[in-house]
Amino acid sequence: GIQVEQSPPDLILQEGANSTLRCNFSDSVNNLQWFHQNPWGQLINLFYIPSGTKQNGRLSATTVATERYSLLYISSSQTTDSGVYFCAGRDSGGSNYKLTFGKGTLLTVNP
Amino acid sequence: NAGVMQNPRHLVRRRGQEARLRCSPMKGHSHVYWYRQLPEEGLKFMVYLQKENIIDESGMPKERFSAEFPKEGPSILRIQQVVRGDSAAYFCASSPQRQGQPQHFGDGTRLSIL
Numbered sequence: 080g081i082q083v084e085q086s087p088p089d090l091i092l093q094e095g096a097n098s099t100l101r102c103n104f105s106d107s108v109n110n111l112q113w114f115h116q117n118p119w120g121q122l123i124n125l126f127y128i129p130s131g132t133k134q135n136g137r138l139s140a141t142t143v144a145t146e147r148y149s150l151l152y153i154s155s156s157q158t159t160d161s162g163v164y165f166c167a168g169r170d171s172g173g174s175n176y177k178l179t180f181g182k183g184t185l186l187t188v189n190p
Numbered sequence: 191n192a193g194v195m196q197n198p199r200h201l202v203r204r205r206g207q208e209a210r211l212r213c214s215p216m217k218g219h220s221h222v223y224w225y226r227q228l229p230e231e232g233l234k235f236m237v238y239l240q241k242e243n244i245i246d247e248s249g250m251p252k253e254r255f256s257a258e259f260p261k262e263g264p265s266i267l268r269i270q271q272v273v274r275g276d277s278a279a280y281f282c283a284s285s286p287q288r289q290g291q292p293q294h295f296g297d298g299t300r301l302s303i304l
Contacts, residue, residue, distance in 0.1 A: 109290075110290070110291075110292065112292055112293070114295070120279060120297075120298055120300065121297045121298070122233075122281060122295045122297070122298065124292065124294060124295065165232060165233070176221075176223075176238055176246070177223065177235040177238060177246065178225075178235065178283075178293060180225075180232040180233045181232055182231065182232045183232055
């Protein structure tokens with residue numbers, strides 16, 4: 080199966096700062112998704128982005144499928160952005176329905 | 191539109207008891223997936239079901255775990271004779287078809303084993 084590597088593993092920001100989170104895949108993936116797991120453990124869908132760029136408020140994401148990576152941008156960070164950010168994708172071959180998750184980036188935004 | 195509904199949110203069991211976790215997919219979704227998140231880890235696939243069929247259970251532990259998605263009612267993840275190592279967050283996701291659509295996740299069930 081595919082391997083998903085996220086970087087950095089931990090990130091501490093001051094409120095108002097910008098950040099970029101990265102997700103690398105070992106092989107071609109379909110159906111790439113970004114999630115935010117908040118401090119209450121809820122998993123929030125951020126983006127479904129197999130390719131291209133999408134924006135939603137202060138967040139945007141870019142996936143370059145041919146180079147097997149995706150980026151999540153957070154601008155003007157707020158304390159409510161704290162939590163763990165996961166990327167996940169489906170193997171474009173074989174078992175192309177189950178999502179494989181990275182280990183996440185733990186983001187802490189300080190006031 | 192109601193999202194994926196999981197219940198209970200929190201479940202406490204003593205070692206040796208049974209745990210039943212329920213998942214109602216989003217309206218119009220016929221595909222259900224279960225994932226497990228052990229402490230300090232990412233989510234790992236357990237099982238993929240369609241109505242009345244288990245399509246892939248390659249991520250399920252070989253013993254004590256079972257899943258179903260009956261024609262009527264929610265999907266059930268059942269853990270028999272629970273042990274401390276079963277303590278985790280269990281997430282259910284649903285999608286309208288196998289590929290080309292995102293999976294939508296519920297809020298999870300946090301299982302604690304005393």
